[in-house]
Amino acid sequence: MAQFFAYISHGDGVADDAALEMITAAKKIDPSASVTAIVTGSGPDLDKVANELTASYPEVWKFNNDALAYPNAEVIRKALVNNLPADCILLTTHDTLGMDLAPGLSIKLDSAYVADVVDFEGLEGSDIKLVRQEFSGQVSTHVKCDAGNGAVLTLRPGVFPADESKSASGNVVDKDAGDVSTKRKYLEVVVAEVGDVDITKSEILVSVGRGIEDQDNLEIVHELAEAMGADVSCSRPIVDAKWLEKSRQVGTSGLTVKPKVYLAVGISGSFQHMGGIKGNPFVIAINKNPKAPIFQVADVGVTEDILEFIPELTEAINEAK
Amino acid sequence: MEILVCVKRVPDTSENEIEVSKDGADIERDDLVYSVNEWDNYAVEEAIQIKDKIGGSVTVITVGDEEAEEVLRREMAMGADNGILLDDEAFEGSDGKGIATILKAAVEKGKYDLILTGAQADDGAAQVGGMLAAMLDMPYASLVNSVDVSDAKKLKVGREIEGGNQEMNEIELPCVLSIQTGINEPRYVGIRGIRKVASVEIPTYTASDLGLGADAVGAGAAKVKRLDYFVPELGEGAEMLEGSTEEKVAKLIELLKAKGGIK
Ligand SMILES: Cc1cc2nc3c(=O)[nH]c(=O)nc-3n(C[C@H](O)[C@H](O)[C@H](O)COP(=O)(O)OP(=O)(O)OC[C@H]3O[C@@H](n4cnc5c(N)ncnc54)[C@H](O)[C@@H]3O)c2cc1C
Ligand SMILES: Nc1ncnc2c1ncn2[C@@H]1O[C@H](COP(=O)(O)O)[C@@H](O)[C@H]1O
Numbered sequence: 001m002a003q004f005f006a007y008i009s010h011g012d013g014v015a016d017d018a019a020l021e022m023i024t025a026a027k028k029i030d031p032s033a034s035v036t037a038i039v040t041g042s043g044p045d046l047d048k049v050a051n052e053l054t055a056s057y058p059e060v061w062k063f064n065n066d067a068l069a070y071p072n073a074e075v076i077r078k079a080l081v082n083n084l085p086a087d088c089i090l091l092t093t094h095d096t097l098g099m100d101l102a103p104g105l106s107i108k109l110d111s112a113y114v115a116d117v118v119d120f121e122g123l124e125g126s127d128i129k130l131v132r133q134e135f136s137g138q139v140s141t142h143v144k145c146d147a148g149n150g151a152v153l154t155l156r157p158g159v160f161p162a163d164e165s166k167s168a169s170g171n172v173v174d175k176d177a178g179d180v181s182t183k184r185k186y187l188e189v190v191v192a193e194v195g196d197v198d199i200t201k202s203e204i205l206v207s208v209g210r211g212i213e214d215q216d217n218l219e220i221v222h223e224l225a226e227a228m229g230a231d232v233s234c235s236r237p238i239v240d241a242k243w244l245e246k247s248r249q250v251g252t253s254g255l256t257v258k259p260k261v262y263l264a265v266g267i268s269g270s271f272q273h274m275g276g277i278k279g280n281p282f283v284i285a286i287n288k289n290p291k292a293p294i295f296q297v298a299d300v301g302v303t304e305d306i307l308e309f310i311p312e313l314t315e316a317i318n319e320a321k
Numbered sequence: 322m323e324i325l326v327c328v329k330r331v332p333d334t335s336e337n338e339i340e341v342s343k344d345g346a347d348i349e350r351d352d353l354v355y356s357v358n359e360w361d362n363y364a365v366e367e368a369i370q371i372k373d374k375i376g377g378s379v380t381v382i383t384v385g386d387e388e389a390e391e392v393l394r395r396e397m398a399m400g401a402d403n404g405i406l407l408d409d410e411a412f413e414g415s416d417g418k419g420i421a422t423i424l425k426a427a428v429e430k431g432k433y434d435l436i437l438t439g440a441q442a443d444d445g446a447a448q449v450g451g452m453l454a455a456m457l458d459m460p461y462a463s464l465v466n467s468v469d470v471s472d473a474k475k476l477k478v479g480r481e482i483e484g485g486n487q488e489m490n491e492i493e494l495p496c497v498l499s500i501q502t503g504i505n506e507p508r509y510v511g512i513r514g515i516r517k518v519a520s521v522e523i524p525t526y527t528a529s530d531l532g533l534g535a536d537a538v539g540a541g542a543a544k545v546k547r548l549d550y551f552v553p554e555l556g557e558g559a560e561m562l563e564g565s566t567e568e569k570v571a572k573l574i575e576l577l578k579a580k581g582g583i584k
């Protein structure tokens with residue numbers, strides 16, 4: 001069987017949570033898989049991460065290079081292409097770095113590419129059978145990926161359980177990145193602005209999505225939130241349309257919230273949105289489509305048109321006070 | 322600047338409930354409303370704004386069947402100058418790499434300084450832009466949410482990363498960028514705008530026009546194949562409130578009170 005690798009990102013000297021998820025994923029493809037971890041960066045933080053990973057991986061490739069101090073996908077891709085054996089299976093995460101790095105990597109390695117895998121159903125010959133989702137999670141698909149010439153696979157964060165066994169006691173291997181000159185230069189990270197309300201601290205959130213249809217309709221959401229004593233948050237399309245500030249957006253490219261109660265109105269439940277909800281809150285979803293994916297993850301669901309239902313709910317709450 | 326924008330015609334998920342057909346071979350397509358992929362609209366708007374600022378042209382291109390022409394016209398009504406349709410039975414069943422291979426062949430028939438794609442399309446793969454860049458040996462940046470064109474040789478682009486933070490990069494031209502939603506406010510196109518471009522000639526290229534052999538694209542070349550569609554049973558799912566609207570409201574208030582959802 002082909003060699004398995006896991007490209008693992010890190011911050012502040014700690015490996016990304018996905019590091020342990022990738023071990024589980026690799027074993028789902030091939031129970032006998034022995035996976036080599038790959039980390040890139042520079043300085044003491046990198047050493048710390050590499051050592052941490054030896055608990056879980058039999059071998060850790062460490063690329064220490066000033067050009068890799070910031071994880072610029074264009075640079076990382078070159079280092080990987082310079083070092084990876086042909087026909088290998090490389091796993092990484094379907095996040096903003098994975099999306100930047102992985103598709104081009106598969107071309108340079110001349111291997112197959114599948115993004116955002118949510119499950120594996122094993123191996124038949126050199127074909128990997130796997131599961132992914134389409135149409136923002138409304139339907140799933142089985143996919144066959146011919147890994148005969150290798151494969152690059154990105155995994156959805158958080159869906160594969162972490163392998164906590166930590167029984168590897170592996171070793172770190174220093175690797176030479178080789179020529180990593182590129183035509184894209186990293187400059188700086190501009191940190192997101194802080195808003196008027198800090199939704200990361202809110203106990204009750206009324207979160208509004210594209211189902212609200214029109215900016216003027218936001219009024220009914222504000223009224224409901226006021227009646228409940230809640231703050232208003234939202235999904236991404238509401239921010240894209242500039243109806244609410246970015247500091248109100250819940251999700252992977254917005255904020256991570258940990259309320260007690262999360263009432264989602266007109267939100268379909270994409271993984272990028274749900275990825276911003278932590279701390280296991282009580283999730284209520286109101287959506288007119290009974291098949292909306294959010295009903296699979298919410299605690300309580302209501303199939304109603306929010307434009308009619310919300311004003312009634314608000315009125316009843318105010319009356320009950 | 323000569324700009325090429327890749328666009329895809331997709332079922333509009335805000336207009337449709339996507340249902341799996343009985344045998345699981347496909348989704349129910351009969352009553353689907355199609356439109357241009359949400360992300361591609363932002364890419365076309367960005368291209369038009371760049372053209373308006375520094376001159377040049379905007380060409381929109383798609384791999385699709387004859388019905389895909391409508392999305393090209395829509396984007397031309399927004400202000401794109403040219404459209405190109407890449408249509409051939411041999412393209413059917415292409416995986417992401419196949420689509421990128423077809424687009425690459427078309428790119429090489431022209432001369433572009435900047436190629437834009439959407440960050441992702443209906444199957445959420447977010448792959449074609451990065452593949453195309455690698456095939457063309459051009460630098461690439463994904464999830465771009467700002468583009469500064471003040472330098473003729475390189476762009477300053479912002480990438481949206483986790484937490485809504487923005488990663489600033491300098492990238493040399495020619496390059497490929499995948500565009501994230503929210504970068505701009507795509508202009509509205511009315512029926513009149515679409516009518517204006519209704520009779521503009523849109524060239525169609527086939528596999529042989531592009532010099533593509535049957536073994537390079539289509540189902541035969543695809544290493545990645547969708548086997549079926551299905552709707553998964555995830556966990557237990559939500560407890561669905563039943564009854565009249567009034568009854569649902571009453572139950573919901575009870576639950577909210579119990580869980581601390583009303584202060
Ligand atoms: C890299 C990346 C990062 C992203 N980050 C985020 C993020 O941080 N946060 C985020 O939210 N998204 C994010 N997204 C976008 C995400 O993929 C989805 O597109 C988005 O979450 C969808 O928002 P929505 O649920 O409001 O809209 P839709 O998916 O369009 O859902 C609208 C829902 O409203 C329902 N509806 C419509 N009308 C009514 C009505 N009258 N009454 C009741 N229900 C109604 C519909 O049935 C539908 O389920 C990201 C995407 C990418 C590619
Ligand atoms: N059939 C196609 N024709 C033209 N461009 C496409 C096609 N499929 C995907 N793309 C481009 O690639 C982007 C990302 O799509 P995907 O990689 O399929 O998620 C889209 O936003 C389009 O810009």
